[in-house]
Amino acid sequence: xxxxxxxxxxxxxxxxxxxxxxxxxxxxxxxxxxxxxxxxxxxxxxxxxxxxxxxxxxxxxxxxxxxxxxxxxxxxxxxxxxxxxxxxxxxxxxxxxxxxxxxxxxxxxxxxxxxxxxxxxxxxxxxxxxxxxxxxxxxxxxxxxxxxxxxxxxxxxxxxxxxxxxxxxxxxxxx
Amino acid sequence: xxxxxxxxxxxxxxxxxxxxxxxxxxxxxxxxxxxxxxxxxxxxxxxxxxxxxxxxxxxxxxxxxxxxxxxxxxxxxxxxxxxxxxxxxxxxxxxxxxxxxxxxxxxxxxxxxxxxxxxxxxxxxxxxxxxxxxxxxxxxxxxxxxxxxxxxxxxxxxxxxxxxxxxxxxxxxxxxxxxxxxxxxxxxxxxxxxxxxxxxxxxxxxxxxxxxxxxxxxxxxxxxxxxxxxxxxxxxxxxxxxxxxxxxxxxxxxxxxxxxxxxxxxxxxxxxxxxxxxxxxxxxxxxxxxxxxxxxxxxxxxxxxxxxxxxxxxxxxxxxxxxxxxxxxxxxxxxxxxxxxxxxxxxxxxxxxxxxxxxxxxxxxxxxxxxxxxxxxxxxxxxxxxxxxxxxxxxxxxxxxxxxxxxxxxxxxxxxxxxxxxxxxxxxxxxxxxxxxxxxxxxxxxxxxxxxxxxxxxxxxxxxxxxxxxxxxxxxxxxxxxxxxxxxxxxxxxxxxxxxxxxxxxxxxxxxxxxxxxxxxxxxxxxxxxxxxxxxxxxxxxxxxxxxxxxxxxxxxxxxxxxxxxxxxxxxxxxxxxxxxxxxxxxxxxxxxxxxxxxxxxxxxxxxxxxxxxxxxxxx
Numbered sequence: 001x002x003x004x005x006x007x008x009x010x011x012x013x014x015x016x017x018x019x020x021x022x023x024x025x026x027x028x029x030x031x032x033x034x035x036x037x038x039x040x041x042x043x044x045x046x047x048x049x050x051x052x053x054x055x056x057x058x059x060x061x062x063x064x065x066x067x068x069x070x071x072x073x074x075x076x077x078x079x080x081x082x083x084x085x086x087x088x089x090x091x092x093x094x095x096x097x098x099x100x101x102x103x104x105x106x107x108x109x110x111x112x113x114x115x116x117x118x119x120x121x122x123x124x125x126x127x128x129x130x131x132x133x134x135x136x137x138x139x140x141x142x143x144x145x146x147x148x149x150x151x152x153x154x155x156x157x158x159x160x161x162x163x164x165x166x167x168x169x170x171x172x173x174x175x
Numbered sequence: 176x177x178x179x180x181x182x183x184x185x186x187x188x189x190x191x192x193x194x195x196x197x198x199x200x201x202x203x204x205x206x207x208x209x210x211x212x213x214x215x216x217x218x219x220x221x222x223x224x225x226x227x228x229x230x231x232x233x234x235x236x237x238x239x240x241x242x243x244x245x246x247x248x249x250x251x252x253x254x255x256x257x258x259x260x261x262x263x264x265x266x267x268x269x270x271x272x273x274x275x276x277x278x279x280x281x282x283x284x285x286x287x288x289x290x291x292x293x294x295x296x297x298x299x300x301x302x303x304x305x306x307x308x309x310x311x312x313x314x315x316x317x318x319x320x321x322x323x324x325x326x327x328x329x330x331x332x333x334x335x336x337x338x339x340x341x342x343x344x345x346x347x348x349x350x351x352x353x354x355x356x357x358x359x360x361x362x363x364x365x366x367x368x369x370x371x372x373x374x375x376x377x378x379x380x381x382x383x384x385x386x387x388x389x390x391x392x393x394x395x396x397x398x399x400x401x402x403x404x405x406x407x408x409x410x411x412x413x414x415x416x417x418x419x420x421x422x423x424x425x426x427x428x429x430x431x432x433x434x435x436x437x438x439x440x441x442x443x444x445x446x447x448x449x450x451x452x453x454x455x456x457x458x459x460x461x462x463x464x465x466x467x468x469x470x471x472x473x474x475x476x477x478x479x480x481x482x483x484x485x486x487x488x489x490x491x492x493x494x495x496x497x498x499x500x501x502x503x504x505x506x507x508x509x510x511x512x513x514x515x516x517x518x519x520x521x522x523x524x525x526x527x528x529x530x531x532x533x534x535x536x537x538x539x540x541x542x543x544x545x546x547x548x549x550x551x552x553x554x555x556x557x558x559x560x561x562x563x564x565x566x567x568x569x570x571x572x573x574x575x576x577x578x579x580x581x582x583x584x585x586x587x588x589x590x591x592x593x594x595x596x597x598x599x600x601x602x603x604x605x606x607x608x609x610x611x612x613x614x615x616x617x618x619x620x621x622x623x624x625x626x627x628x629x630x631x632x633x634x635x636x637x638x639x640x641x642x643x644x645x646x647x648x649x650x651x652x653x654x655x656x657x658x659x660x661x662x663x664x665x666x667x668x669x670x671x672x673x674x675x676x677x678x679x680x681x682x683x684x685x686x687x688x689x690x691x692x693x694x695x696x697x698x699x700x701x702x703x704x705x706x707x708x709x710x711x712x713x714x715x716x717x718x719x720x721x722x723x724x725x726x727x728x729x730x731x732x733x734x735x736x737x738x739x740x741x742x743x744x745x746x747x748x749x750x751x752x753x754x755x756x757x758x759x760x761x762x763x764x765x766x767x768x769x770x771x772x773x774x775x776x777x778x779x780x781x782x783x784x785x786x787x788x789x790x791x792x793x794x795x
Contacts, residue, residue: 037557048652
């Protein structure tokens, strides 16, 4: 778990984002190319590489899906470039219903309330899957890792829904 | 000319010696240069006591003039007087004509890049920009008693794409300026305000200049300026407000087509009218052309009505940026106004009501960017070793690759904090395929045609294998200046693929090199001397940097490694003083460079550990 070590934080899916942000700034202050503007070209190159890695680590640690995928791949299950689809009819059915609901949002009588309600649903799903993920990733159990992989796939659906919702909100703003 | 001061290795110049560095605001309408003296940033004036240099260059058969002289000639000699040339950087003729309509220039091609036909020959936007930069550099050198300037921070609109940033850097190189950093204009403004007033929190920088609009949402925390989001329009600025007035004048006077010199007259009158309306409720504009004279009355109400759609357009970008930053309007603590166009009362009132906050205007909106750039240049060049200042920037537009069917696949999304490196793998399509071409694009749209083409890369020297067997890993790197570089490698064999870059806009490295040579060809004998001097300065920099590192971190090396590195350094110091060929020094530098690579790596690791010291004890 190189990224966790780099940021000097405990290996745990539930990260302290405030601490991550704070340590990120301390790290960048040490390595950023601007701090080495007068150094030799070798040092400058090293600075760019280190700063890029720290930026990458931050993006990974901050994003719940990326963080989970990263941890899982470090545990030996890499699903980041997978083509495999989710085999969970119940979940997929629920997703289809949510998508339909999403498409009808703009025609609701109170659009703002409908959006807020939908947001709440997404949030609940997110909390549910995240809590399960944290346990599974800490389990030290191969079977749980496979379940974690499925959970990540589900979380991706949830995030896609969230993106879609944002797009709809944007299109309302632009009028 | 001042003599170069040379100290023995290990006894480098006194640590408190003030190094000369400048900040340059290369603006669309006006440019400025500033520096930090006695701890305070100030803009440098020309001989007549003026800080602002109109970004205008006039090309005549017998010479080049830059600034107000050139600007005054604009009406009589519009075709040879290049105004607002920054808007042309990294653009095609078609794009320019579509964005700005009728312009008094004769566009042409010069080696595949855009140029303008003038009395002094074909002039590219990069070259014209370099003449503006050279003029500012000369001004600074003069005010420093002709001492060498170590480097400059040059500002660019936050929304500038790779081609535009690269063009700016090329222009600086042509002007003989060592670029310490390309800095986003809004970030520079925040530096000026942030350091002066110690602000902390989220700040919006609303920058409406002569030709570009930028909105940036920055977070200031413990002296760190983090760009949370940027947005804007690289083709919207004060000039567009002038165009609206020009159209209004045409409509009121009943004229349809204007000669280049009449058009220039109309534009000048429009600019003056707009500026006067910031103070007066009504302005009468006298227009004399075609032997007739007209007077057009413009009230502030009429102007506001014309201008409102443009101001609303800027507010839409503001809303987008606020959203991108993941914040709400109410979280914005301060709004900084940058650019001369923010003097318009309509702009101030609309921005105030959008953010529900009175914007900051205490620093001259025309100078604030140059002042911020100077402050950062001062830090980068090493005048403030204890400074905590760190500027984090983001990639303004997504970078992607063309895939099948004219679609763009995003490799690095916009608003990713830079520097950043991302790798993507490709494979071959045919048996025995040894080459492959990639098309790099920048933009948010899905179709290739809707994005900006940055470059086409061809990878050659791929080992011949069965189709699909070769795994080519292409790495995209964006440095702290926001500039892209690409490298590629075949994974199974480790063969480094050769890359040829053909920028779609701007100049290739070879073109820049040949232009540099050309600019020095007047004094061929000097060229060798200049290159030798450059290498000597570079060698000195390497030696000093390494000596300083060894003084603090030599314990990271074994005795053997230390001895070896020290002897390489001693040899470089020797070569530096005796060599007559620049290439000899260059070779010695690269030897030291290689010998120090392990040292550089360990030092970086150790500084990373040091940065979070105490943390790991608390948390693990």
